[in-house]
Amino acid sequence: QVQLVESGGGLVQPGGSLRLSCAASGIMFRIYTMGWYRQAPGKQREVVAVITAGGNTNYADSVKGRVTISRDNAKNTVYLQMNSLKPEDTAVYYCNADLMVKQYWGQGTQVTVSS
Numbered sequence: 001q002v003q004l005v006e007s008g009g010g011l012v013q014p015g016g017s018l019r020l021s022c023a024a025s026g027i028m029f030r031i032y033t034m035g036w037y038r039q040a041p042g043k044q045r046e047v048v049a050v051i052t053a054g055g056n057t058n059y060a061d062s063v064k065g066r067v068t069i070s071r072d073n074a075k076n077t078v079y080l081q082m083n084s085l086k087p088e089d090t091a092v093y094y095c096n097a098d099l100m101v102k103q104y105w106g107q108g109t110q111v112t113v114s115s
Contacts, residue, residue, distance in 0.1 A: 002026035002104045004095045009109030012085055016113070020080040022095030022106055033098045034071055034078040038091035038111075045094070049080060063089075085113045 008020040020036065035050035049059045049069035057069055068081040078095065090113050095106035 002097075004097060004104055004106035006093065006095050006106045006109040009093060009111045011112045011114065013115050014085060014087060014113055016085050017081070017083045018085065018111060020082070020093055020095075020109060020111075022078045022080075024076045024078070024095075024097060027097055027104065029076040029097075030073040031099065034069075035096040035098060036069060036078075036080045037094045037096055038089075039094070039108075040088075040091040043091075048093070050098075051078065082111075085111075087113045089113050 003025045005023045006020060008018060012018055031053050033050055033052045036048040037045050038048050039045040047060055048063055049057065049067055051057045051069045051071050059067060066084045071078045089111060091111060092108040093111050094108045097104045
């Protein structure tokens with residue numbers, strides 16, 4: 001059974017930081033492209049950052065310079081370090097595991113940026 005379990009979300013003030021984690025099980029983690037997506041109320045889900053099996057990364061323009069995605073294949077975990085958070089970063093953040101022919105999603109973790 002495939003499971004992607006996100007953690008690390010919460011309430012943070014503007015300018016603050018959060019580190020999201022996604023622990024994967026039931027998949028050969030190291031061969032998957034892993035990604036973080038987010039969905040704000042009334043908006044479509046959008047990509048935040050992805051990291052390939054080879055470690056190449058790509059970021060949405062809206063988060064470049066503020067966010068870092070990383071992976072630890074030994075722990076089957078992908079991370080999203082978010083700094084200088086803004087109110088517009090408020091959303092449910094989802095972990096994604098993508099192998100082209102199949103992909104999996106986590107249940108999401110809420111990030112709220114507010115004073």
